[in-house]
Amino acid sequence: MTISVLGAGAFGTALAISLSQKTPLQLWARSSEHVQEMSRDHENKSRLPDRPFPAALAVTPDIDRAAEADVLLLAVPMQQLRSFLQEHREALDGKTLVACCKGMDLTSGKGPLEVIADSLPGARTALLTGPSFARDIAAGLPTGLTLACADDDLGRQVQEALSTPVLRLYRSDDVVGATLGGALKNVIAIACGAAMGAGLGESARAAVLTRGFAEMQRLALHKGANPNTLAGLSGFGDLVLTCTSAQSRNYRLGLSLGKAEAFDDKITVEGAATARAADALAREEGLDMPITSAVAGLVEKRLDVRQAMHDLLSRSLKEE
Numbered sequence: 001m002t003i004s005v006l007g008a009g010a011f012g013t014a015l016a017i018s019l020s021q022k023t024p025l026q027l028w029a030r031s032s033e034h035v036q037e038m039s040r041d042h043e044n045k046s047r048l049p050d051r052p053f054p055a056a057l058a059v060t061p062d063i064d065r066a067a068e069a070d071v072l073l074l075a076v077p078m079q080q081l082r083s084f085l086q087e088h089r090e091a092l093d094g095k096t097l098v099a100c101c102k103g104m105d106l107t108s109g110k111g112p113l114e115v116i117a118d119s120l121p122g123a124r125t126a127l128l129t130g131p132s133f134a135r136d137i138a139a140g141l142p143t144g145l146t147l148a149c150a151d152d153d154l155g156r157q158v159q160e161a162l163s164t165p166v167l168r169l170y171r172s173d174d175v176v177g178a179t180l181g182g183a184l185k186n187v188i189a190i191a192c193g194a195a196m197g198a199g200l201g202e203s204a205r206a207a208v209l210t211r212g213f214a215e216m217q218r219l220a221l222h223k224g225a226n227p228n229t230l231a232g233l234s235g236f237g238d239l240v241l242t243c244t245s246a247q248s249r250n251y252r253l254g255l256s257l258g259k260a261e262a263f264d265d266k267i268t269v270e271g272a273a274t275a276r277a278a279d280a281l282a283r284e285e286g287l288d289m290p291i292t293s294a295v296a297g298l299v300e301k302r303l304d305v306r307q308a309m310h311d312l313l314s315r316s317l318k319e320e
Helices: 010-019 032-041 078-087 112-119 134-138 152-162 175-197 202-222 233-244 249-259 270-285 290-299 305-313
Strands: 003-006 025-028 057-060 071-074 096-099 124-129 143-148 167-172
Touching: 003 010, 010 025, 010 134, 032 057, 071 152, 078 112, 078 270, 096 112, 096 152, 112 124, 112 175, 124 152, 124 175, 124 233, 143 152, 143 175, 143 233, 152 167, 167 175, 175 202, 175 233, 175 249, 175 270, 175 290, 175 305, 202 233, 202 270, 202 290, 233 249, 249 270, 249 290, 270 290, 290 305
Parallel strands: 003 025, 003 071, 025 057, 071 096, 096 124, 143 167
Antiparallel strands: 124 143
């Protein structure tokens, strides 16, 4: 199967570097200037520096040309996915699309595959998610990911196409669980970063991570997910990675919030919008998700870390 990666951010570039060592592929970028720079430098200096492109990786600004591939990896930010699909509807409808973004659409509360279904009902879809940093994938370090697909035959084909000796994909048919695991872990990572940034310590972070995982399970099971999915790579695995490493943009945002420092608003942090969407959904569904609610308050600047922590610690005592 031929492959194209649509989106030349850090993660899309990393996937293109990794997979082009197995098969020739195209990396699409919106900006012709960016394409020229990558073609000249044989790397993506602005998004993933010091990771040279293999010879089999070609870059293009032509969406129609890139969309000729059998499998298209959509490596665009979650909050831009709907507009991207609508803009390129003619090129993408009816194609096999693998969403590589994590989060919930702020306007609708939907995950990436639901957004694709709304915009391109003729597309065949899958979700690639799990614990991974772009620099690790681009460096060829061993990485395990979840490929969630409701169509088992399609899932098997895409799993085979995207797996390499160091990029191992595990297949799942639980699209709901994989989607919510990948989305909600970013919210908890912001909370963990805030705890560390405020100097609350490793024990506090462990408590936030654990109780945050309970919230992830609560919402996912309410929406019909398989509990085993949340215990896997797309849930617990991604949660642990994102809540413990400064490579995570969500964790770094939390650190800044905890320290009351400015954060670069040019950096895409999917957990900020997802916290607001998940908090709204939890309230609508009558679910208790206090950490998610606190993070929504932090990113909306309704709360500071001290107030958020006071609100969490003053809740009524309960059984675990």
